[in-house]
Amino acid sequence: MTASTALLLADLLGVAVFAASGASAAVAKRLDLFGVTFVGFVAALGGGILRDLVIGETPPLAFADWRYAATAAVSSAAVFWLHPQFNRLRTTVLVLDAAGLALFTVTGTIVALAAGVPAVGACLVGMLAGIGGGLGRDLLTGEIPAVLRREIYAVAALVGAVAVVLLDRTGLAGPGPLVTAAVVIFAVRLVALRRRWSAPVASDRSGPSR
Amino acid sequence: MTASTALLLADLLGVAVFAASGASAAVAKRLDLFGVTFVGFVAALGGGILRDLVIGETPPLAFADWRYAATAAVSSAAVFWLHPQFNRLRTTVLVLDAAGLALFTVTGTIVALAAGVPAVGACLVGMLAGIGGGLGRDLLTGEIPAVLRREIYAVAALVGAVAVVLLDRTGLAGPGPLVTAAVVIFAVRLVALRRRWSAPVASDRSGPSR
Amino acid sequence: MTASTALLLADLLGVAVFAASGASAAVAKRLDLFGVTFVGFVAALGGGILRDLVIGETPPLAFADWRYAATAAVSSAAVFWLHPQFNRLRTTVLVLDAAGLALFTVTGTIVALAAGVPAVGACLVGMLAGIGGGLGRDLLTGEIPAVLRREIYAVAALVGAVAVVLLDRTGLAGPGPLVTAAVVIFAVRLVALRRRWSAPVASDRSGPSR
Numbered sequence: 001m002t003a004s005t006a007l008l009l010a011d012l013l014g015v016a017v018f019a020a021s022g023a024s025a026a027v028a029k030r031l032d033l034f035g036v037t038f039v040g041f042v043a044a045l046g047g048g049i050l051r052d053l054v055i056g057e058t059p060p061l062a063f064a065d066w067r068y069a070a071t072a073a074v075s076s077a078a079v080f081w082l083h084p085q086f087n088r089l090r091t092t093v094l095v096l097d098a099a100g101l102a103l104f105t106v107t108g109t110i111v112a113l114a115a116g117v118p119a120v121g122a123c124l125v126g127m128l129a130g131i132g133g134g135l136g137r138d139l140l141t142g143e144i145p146a147v148l149r150r151e152i153y154a155v156a157a158l159v160g161a162v163a164v165v166l167l168d169r170t171g172l173a174g175p176g177p178l179v180t181a182a183v184v185i186f187a188v189r190l191v192a193l194r195r196r197w198s199a200p201v202a203s204d205r206s207g208p209s210r
Numbered sequence: 211m212t213a214s215t216a217l218l219l220a221d222l223l224g225v226a227v228f229a230a231s232g233a234s235a236a237v238a239k240r241l242d243l244f245g246v247t248f249v250g251f252v253a254a255l256g257g258g259i260l261r262d263l264v265i266g267e268t269p270p271l272a273f274a275d276w277r278y279a280a281t282a283a284v285s286s287a288a289v290f291w292l293h294p295q296f297n298r299l300r301t302t303v304l305v306l307d308a309a310g311l312a313l314f315t316v317t318g319t320i321v322a323l324a325a326g327v328p329a330v331g332a333c334l335v336g337m338l339a340g341i342g343g344g345l346g347r348d349l350l351t352g353e354i355p356a357v358l359r360r361e362i363y364a365v366a367a368l369v370g371a372v373a374v375v376l377l378d379r380t381g382l383a384g385p386g387p388l389v390t391a392a393v394v395i396f397a398v399r400l401v402a403l404r405r406r407w408s409a410p411v412a413s414d415r416s417g418p419s420r
Numbered sequence: 421m422t423a424s425t426a427l428l429l430a431d432l433l434g435v436a437v438f439a440a441s442g443a444s445a446a447v448a449k450r451l452d453l454f455g456v457t458f459v460g461f462v463a464a465l466g467g468g469i470l471r472d473l474v475i476g477e478t479p480p481l482a483f484a485d486w487r488y489a490a491t492a493a494v495s496s497a498a499v500f501w502l503h504p505q506f507n508r509l510r511t512t513v514l515v516l517d518a519a520g521l522a523l524f525t526v527t528g529t530i531v532a533l534a535a536g537v538p539a540v541g542a543c544l545v546g547m548l549a550g551i552g553g554g555l556g557r558d559l560l561t562g563e564i565p566a567v568l569r570r571e572i573y574a575v576a577a578l579v580g581a582v583a584v585v586l587l588d589r590t591g592l593a594g595p596g597p598l599v600t601a602a603v604v605i606f607a608v609r610l611v612a613l614r615r616r617w618s619a620p621v622a623s624d625r626s627g628p629s630r
Contacts, residue, residue: 027359034365035358049264054469056478059322063331070330101344113478119492121483142354144562148446148455148614150273155454236568244575245568259474268476269532273541280540350555352564 011107013069014100019044019072021097022137024080029141033080039140040076041069045149047132049123051108055115096192099158102185105130105157108177119165126161130185135142152192160185221317222281224310229282231307232347233289239351243290249350250286251279257342261318262414264335265325304403308366312395315340315367316388319374329375336371337364338394364400370395431527432491434520439492441517442557443499449561453500459560461489462498467552471528474545475535482601514613515540518576522605525550525577526598529584539585546581549575550605580605 022043026036043061050062062068108129112122130156131147138145147153163181232253236246256271262270272278318339321334341357341364348355357363374390431522442463446456465482482488528549534543551567551574558565567573583601587593 029354031354031358034368035355036366038358052481053263053473054483056266056476058266059325059327059331059335063264063327063334066328066330068336112483115479117483118486119478121479121487123477124483124489139349139559140355140358142352142562144449144451145455145560148451148458148560154458158454197308239564241568243566244578245565248568248574263473266476269474269535269537269545273532273537273544276538276540281546306459349559350565350568352562356522 007107008067010029012067012101013096014074014103015044015068017073017096017100018047018104018133020079020093022077022133024083024093025137025141025143026076027038027080031141033077036070036080037073037076039137041072042140043133043137044072044075044133045069046136047108047129047134049130051111051129052112053078054125054128055112055117057111057115080208081094095190098189098193100183100187101153101189102129104133105160105185106164106182109161110168110178111166113165119169123158123161124163126164129158130154130157130161152188156185156192157189159188216279217317220276220313223306224313225278226285227303227306227310228257228314229285230289230303233282233286233345234293234325235347235351235353236286237290237293239289241351243287246290247283247286249342249347250289252350253343253347254282254285255343255378256277257314257318257339257344260342261321261335261339261387263264264338265287267320267321267325296372305324305400308399311340311363311367311399312370314390315370315395316374316392319371320378320388323375323378327377332375333368333371336374337367340364340367340371344384362398364393366398369398427527428487430523431474433516434523435488435491436465436495437516437520438467438512438524439495440499440513440552444503444513445557445561445563446496447500448505451561453497456500457493457496459559460499461492462560463553463557464492464495464551465489466556467528467554468526469526470552471545471549471594472529474548475532475537477531515610518588518606518609518613520575521550521577521609522580522602524553525580525605526584528603530588531583531596532595533585533588539589542585543578543581546584549576550574550577572608576605576608576612579608593612593616 010012019040023036023040025043026039029035031039045060045068048061048068052058052062057081103127109122112125112128113119115124132151134147135145138147160181163184164178167177167181229250232252233246235253236249239245241249255270255278258278259270259272262268262272283382313334317338319332321339322335323329327335344357345355348357370391372389373394377391378389439460443456443460445463448457449455451459465480465488468488469480469482472478472482525546528540529546531549532545533539537545554567554573555565555566558567580601583604584593586599589600
């Protein structure tokens with residue numbers, strides 16, 4: 001297996017996991033088969049589509065390579081039919097989701113740098129590639145995006161994206177260091193889940209909110 | 211009347227109908243004249259804007275040809291002032307909406323193929339061109355998109371887009387077959403409305419949702 | 421200070437103000453520090469990102485020039501920590517927000533015209549540049565966009581964008597007239613706030629909505 005095949009497989013695994021998370025949220029909202037598949041598609045491919053639109057890569061990879069859409073569709077449909085079993089895999093899903101976040105953030109940052117986006121912008125693009133799908137999933141299902149209010153999620157992505165840019169700027173962005181960056185995102189996210197870490201919330205204010 | 215004039219007129223009819231559906235939803239939410247027009251604009255032109263951004267056609271047609279925006283604005287404003295009468299036209303609107311869905315899906319798929327998007331991607335772009343406006347309308351008015359949970363709507367679009375791609379790949383994509391594909395989408399949608407067909411919903415689960 | 425430095429400073433002031441408005445809404449929703457910063461970022465830069473995607477300018481300025489993201493982040497974080505004091509500055513914020521609206525609308529329209537977007541499209545792009553950030557802020561925080569239902573806001577932007585296009589078409593688009601257009605948007609918005617002007621709402625209908 002070559003490096004690029006390995007990367008494609010890893011990428012498609014990320015797509016499958018994110019599609020499953022989106023489909024799972026859509027099943028909970030009682031959407032029909034199409035709705036479940038569509039939300040799964042957005043959750044899996046939304047981050048990458050956002051990334052490609054921002055760097056001017058059209059059509060985005062999700063439309064240019066059929067294997068992405070096919071993976072998202074199969075994964076979403078599987079959740080639709082198997083969701084009771086899927087719910088029992090909750091911990092597995094959270095772990096795989098953390099892996100997907102790590103992968104998409106690192107590849108998103110690399111793609112942005114390769115497209116000539118400056119350092120700060122590349123960090124933002126990488127983070128959006130990681131969290132964009134979850135944002136789309138929550139907007140479609142009528143929720144305030146979970147990524148905006150729960151635990152260390154986007155922060156893990158942002159830290160990883162910064163690490164990738166620093167590696168790139170110091171000429172160290174070989175496969176080893178990049179995998180390390182992905183592992184760091186993955187680990188931070190898992191530890192945050194385990195310990196229920198959250199970013200701080202503004203101190204309470206008197207009276208009802210708003 | 212030339213073929214291209216006929217196509218433009220059909221396209222603008224689709225814009226007018228979708229704008230009316232968006233404006234109608236916005237009136238129900240008690241938005242002001244501007245809000246109604248804006249939601250109408252998004253409902254009418256959102257699908258095409260999405261299509262053009264994905265294929266890298268900038269500025270999107272909705273911004274490049276003033277007749278699109280003007281049609282959407284006039285149609286939305288008409289609903290704003292005439293909405294009680296408009297509500298009585300509910301069946302007419304559903305029929306016209308099905309026609310708009312058929313038209314935008316077929317033209318969206320053709321445009322994507324012409325821009326070099328591969329087969330599966332072109333189907334997705336065509337479907338998004340058909341349903342994108344309705345998605346935008348529902349997101350702006352704070353609803354979970356109806357297209358994700360009601361009846362055969364996006365599925366009709368998807369089937370039509372696949373048909374267009376197959377016609378194109380077999381060299382049969384002349385005016386006749388394409389019109390046939392549009393008629394198929396239109397008919398599937400109408401029959402689904404008439405018989406209240408829906409895509410399946412996942413079997414009920416014990417306990418409260420989520 | 422050169423004209424382009426002055427313009428950059430004004431632009432960054434607009435970013436800071438819009439970020440503060442987004443962060444303020446996010447604090448009210450009890451989002452964490454990251455969520456507050458993210459909503460502030462979207463409120464400040466969303467309009468410009470939309471503008472740049474529509475005209476095909478990739479990566480959008482918000483990703484290409486780090487000072488934009490840095491300004492938005494600092495401003496959002498400041499609101500997060502200082503929000504009780506910030507709330508007391510409510511009037512100041514509304515005034516600054518009107519200034520940001522005026523500025524982003526005028527620059528958005530000019531940028532669209534310079535990119536070759538026709539007159540009507542340029543007005544729409546200018547208006548979207550002005551109101552896009554507020555739309556994104558409200559979608560992320562689960563609100564029907566305020567711009568769609570409150571007071572003369574987008575209408576002020578649209579009027580200003582039309583004025584800029586007319587000035588451009590008549591060859592009068594020098595610094596003086598453009599500043600005048602911005603002042604007009606600013607003034608219309610402030611008077612609308614002061615007098616609680618609104619665009620009309622459709623007359624009441626019998627029975628419950630929908």
